[in-house]
Amino acid sequence: MSTITSGSLVMAFPIAAAAGLVSFLSPCVLPLVPGYLSYVTGMSGADLAERKRGRLLLGVALFVLGFTVVFVSAGLAFGGFGALLQRHAAVITKVLGGVTIVLGLAFMGFIPGLQRTFKSSRLPTAGIAGAPFLGALFGLGWTPCIGPTLAAVQAMAYTEASATRGALLSFAYCLGLGVPFLLTAVAYRKALGAFGWVKRHYQAVTRIGGGLLVAIGVLLVTGLWSDLTIQLQGWVSGFKTVI
Template identity: 30%
Template sequence: MFEVTFLGAFVAGVLAFLSPCVLPIIPAYLSYISGVGIEEVQKDRRLFNTKIFLATLFFVVGFSLVFTLLGAGASFIGQFLRAYQTEIAKVGGGIVIFFGLHFAGAFLRQNFLKELIGVQAFITALYLFKVINQEVFFSLTGAMAVVLTLYLFGVHEYLYRQLKTEAKTKASYIGAFIIGIVFAFGWTPCIGPILGSILFLASQQETVREGAVMLMVFSFGLGIPFLIAGLLFSVFLNFVKRFGRFFGVVEFVGGLLLITLGILLVLDKLSWFASLGVGI
């Protein structure tokens, strides 16, 4: 299963990069940390810009360091919670489902509460008609209760807040590294649904090293596209303009993957998912 979560962590990083609150601001961000203006890049006929790439590299190292330490910390804490691993997995699965619904934009639907009640009614009907057993029924109902609780406490409203302040660091390679650290902390509400899910999986690993490696792989998934964008900045500008029309698809698919992961966690079926050779 660990190899599967590796792949999932990397895919999660790519999804975080493609999220609508990260991808559109990347051109301005890379321009800022490198000190090279976007108009200057558009006028320059060179395909590669070394200054932008090196600044991006330091930027990626900065946020990768933070995410890796977060993974190590999550795994370290997880070691103290092994006695309640089953209960934590079920609650954590509900939280991951909540993150998935957020990422897919479900909370923006006007009739979300009615739809959630409808899902619970469907689960109840499956139990009454003996399609699912009592254990599955209570596990799924518990997950729905977690989603409802977080929703009623307005956690989704916090996640939808946009970051309104920018780091005021002088453009330099050291500055790019510092901004990368700021990015890791400041953009947590934006990529929180994905990052939170990966951190939960990291907390379930047996050792601190495994938790740290998982978040390092997540950083690779997020960082490699950043490096490609920095290396081919002029090409990336055109990509962002064209890709904008697919933001809705990215959100829906990413949310669906997180919801699937949450359900598997609640039902303790990640090992079954791993046997298929896929995962997140």
Template identity: 25%
Template sequence: MNDVGVFFALAGGVLSFFSPCVFPLLPAYITHLTGGRIEDAKIQVNRTKLYTRSIGFIIGFSLIFIALGASASFIGKALANYRIIIMQFAGLLIIVFGLQMAGLLKFKFLMREKRIQAEHGSKNIFSSVLLGMAFAAGWSPCVGLALSSILLLAGSSETLSQGVFLLAAYSLGMAIPFFFISIVLSYSLKAMRKINRFLPKLAFVNGMIMVMLGFLVLSGQMQKISAWLASYNLFF
């Protein structure tokens, strides 16, 4: 499952970053991280500070996600005798989460939001790591659905390392656009305005990807596809 699941996890991380819950808040995160300010249609900030603080922030949220993946895998491994049932239940939940993300379902209990606000800006790379951890812990609902789907996939994985790898891929999917778009915004905010127009469509795409993932897990096709790809040496 790991071979195919990693692509879903990576895609889920990228699309989570571009969710309506996270992307519009990017300038606020950057100014909070770096102490910069928005002026002349761009974020005025020391770019060396932007690079180091962004890396610290990425490390912070990645640590939390990977720890969650390890925990989910450990629980799943402890319940190995019920793995088939867990996979089917996980598949159903992932489908529901995907439909919610796509806007085709409107369950209010899945729309609850909890955010942790840091009172002070980041002073150094270590406080940036802590801020990244707080960001991951206080997650907004639409991204939480994608994250929960990947955690369910990790919980139904065969080994602990697979679960960790899945959440590492999810973190990487968020980290890459976060780092590069943060740099772009230090030159101009125009790109952000253009991307904002496509956020609802990206949320729908994210939801449909999760629905596809859910059906693969529910039907047991994830393992078959991974085995087939492995037989042709399409993965290392």
């Protein structure tokens, strides 16, 4: 419990979840959501709108589980590396912050060519049985596309210097990315209407998302992230539940 309520995670967890949401709303994920839902259930778009939600929700849950395993494993590794490289933590954190700033600018479209997707020509079988494998493939193949937001989360995972905390931050990212998939499965038609609004405001979405990444990078480069973490740890440790 103390790991979850540590000052750094209290601050980083919601940021990581927000980064996941930004990834979901990005131009390289949102337009493909109906296709993913159709593939993981083996149903056409018309069937998705008409049939019961049980099969759709199960397929999407398995899909989300697939990419969650991939991203949490990466967070586990980055957090573990952070613990091993503590001696050089200050320098590496600044480097990761600089990279995050560059990727944030790329996410906003100021550095073209840095958001590419590597798609596998061999897709798993369509339907429920193939859903978790498609999720894992999404986690691996779409990493260059959602890389800016994911890189920011992994940079924060590194600064945690703990495999467990790194995994928790990646899990928060997966919540931000996965919950909208699940909500889409629950309310498919309404979600499609909301997608239309987001598509019409893609520029604003990418500017806000990129701005978030740049802000994280600046905090890492300047050392303010560590200062805020220490301050928040003091607040958390001094908090007492009122009975």
